[in-house]
Amino acid sequence: MPNPLPPAGPQRTLSLAQLSNSVGDGAYYVTSALYFTHVVGLAPARIGLGLTVAWAVGSVAGVPIGRIADRRGPRGTAVLLALATAAAVASFLVVRDFALFVAAACLYATAQSGLAAARQALLAGLVAKEERTGALAHLQSTLNAGLAVGAALGGLALSAGTTQAYLAVFAVDALSFLLCATVLLRLPAVAPVPGERGAKLEVLRDRPYTVVTLLNTVLLLRMPLLSLGLPLWITERTEAPEWLVSALFVLNTGAVMLFQVRTARSVNGISTAAQALRRSGVLMLLACAVFAVSAVNSPWGAVTALVGGSVLLVAAEMLHSAGSWQLAFDLAPAGRIGEYQGFFGTGVTVARTLGPLLLTALLVGWGTAGWLLLGAVVLAASYALGPVARWAAGTRQEAGHAAAVAVNQGQGV
Structure with a gap:
């Protein structure tokens, strides 16, 4: 370890x-x-x-x-x-x-x-x-x-x-x-980093990075899932005891403490980040399916499904965290890390603000269908992040090449 x-x-x-x-x-x-x-x-x-x-x-x-x-x-x-x-x-x-x-x-x-x-x-x-x-x-x-x-x-x-x-x-x-x-x-x-006086916020005009941030926000719906979605599901739709809410929180926190560093070791570039995000999406879909099964008329059956789903959820969380960190840094231009990280971080706020309303409607209102829809949407976003990240990386390479050409022309090369 x-x-x-x-x-x-x-x-x-x-x-x-x-x-x-x-x-x-x-x-x-x-x-x-x-x-x-x-x-x-x-x-x-x-x-x-x-x-x-x-x-x-x-x-x-x-x-x-x-x-x-x-x-x-x-x-x-x-x-x-x-x-x-x-x-x-x-x-x-x-x-x-x-x-x-x-x-x-x-x-x-x-x-x-x-x-x-x-x-x-x-x-x-x-x-x-x-x-x-x-x-x-x-x-x-x-x-x-x-x-x-x-x-x-x-x-x-x-x-x-x-x-x-x-x-x-x-x-x-x-x-x-x-x-x-x-x-x-x-x-x-x-x-x-020195910059031009009055320079505009470049990130607001960076369409590829904006799309990466939006897709990552979809994956961040897992945050209110643990704090709100699951507690509501457990109390409203399952036979599991209410104390399980606390136990699942401890399980999630402990797993991240023990295994997040190990999970992140395999992520070292855009391609490995995209792979981690795809795996995260698959695990998230499986977790949602297992959570849906917990609505059975058996306390022990519900507890088993909820614990199993929580294990899949925290594995998806750790892979998503590692992949999103890598993309957020690799796609941010040098000298604008703070600006770009500030924009990328808005996804957390959006997920925490709109997520509770969305998850309440999906899970408590729709039940099993809501779980499966949530998992499918997250899976689609996780698979879309790879191509979008490559698009964003390509625009950085094009910008760098254009800048190099301009310098060479200015020097008469």
């Missing part, structure tokens, strides 16, 4: 930064809904509206913030965004009305989206190209470990059920981002 620790140096420091704030994120994810209802005093519908608005703002802001990371330097940008996230979480401790809640949530979502893009640009500047997917696999494993620890802390707050316990969790979350900023400062600075 590969070493679970990333290599010493920038990769390990990046992992420590990831670990520090993912502990806070895990606690936040577990407790935020009840905190905003019980402590802040907001109605669930208003919470949903506010968070939807916030993540919509954050997804739009991620691209220009990524551009700033390229032009001003990713390390300093990442540190400032970690501090902004800490400030946003700290503001939740005192916010008690809807307007201020939306403002704090917009700051939180914007800082989080920008931080993800700046970190990717920072990694690109500190890690050799051939090592980036492996480095991201280590970061993903670290992320899951931190989320697990944070979720446990959040669970303690939920058990206590007191205002003080909830406030303590949010304070820990804010402190975790302060620690993240401190760790990021230990990294070497990456020189900013």
Whole structure:
């Protein structure tokens, strides 16, 4: 088994930064809904509206913030965004009305989206190209470990059920981002990339990369599947016990911690990324078919099918993660990593925003047919990513050739 620790140096420091704030994120994810209802005093519908608005703002802001990371330097940008996230979480401790809640949530979502893009640009500047997917696999494993620890802390707050316990969790979350900023400062600075004043965001005109991002967003529907789709399916359509929801989350988190690095080792270019994505699509279709079978009049039969489907789901997730990371980096032009990663990351926001509505309609409303349709759509998107990625790579080669010809002509060659 590969070493679970990333290599010493920038990769390990990046992992420590990831670990520090993912502990806070895990606690936040577990407790935020009840905190905003019980402590802040907001109605669930208003919470949903506010968070939807916030993540919509954050997804739009991620691209220009990524551009700033390229032009001003990713390390300093990442540190400032970690501090902004800490400030946003700290503001939740005192916010008690809807307007201020939306403002704090917009700051939180914007800082989080920008931080993800700046970190990717920072990694690109500190890690050799051939090592980036492996480095991201280590970061993903670290992320899951931190989320697990944070979720446990959040669970303690939920058990206590007191205002003080909830406030303590949010304070820990804010402190975790302060620690993240401190760790990021230990990294070497990456020189900013000079650019033309007022230059437009190139990624918005890059049609091949846009199509890659859209197709990847379809594959990202697996994210709300684990957090919302399966829990609803289990409680509404199966005879399985409700505690299985937690068990399946632990299964997913543990598998990623143990096997994501090993899975990513086989992905080292566009062709191997496309192969991993195709395999991910096949496994996703099989997982959906097995989940559909869990609607049987037998608790043990339902549990068996749900566990089997979850194993297929996490295997598909790890292959998809490795393949999408490789494409996102390989297809981003040098000097615009932050900008392009900011745009690619909008797929996560779209999947988290629209995914719950889509999955609820498909799975709870359509049942078995919904599962099979979901699997078929994901499979089609996974197979389409290979040709589209080759198209995108071809446009990069053409642009590079045109630039070389222009230089030679200018030199009189």
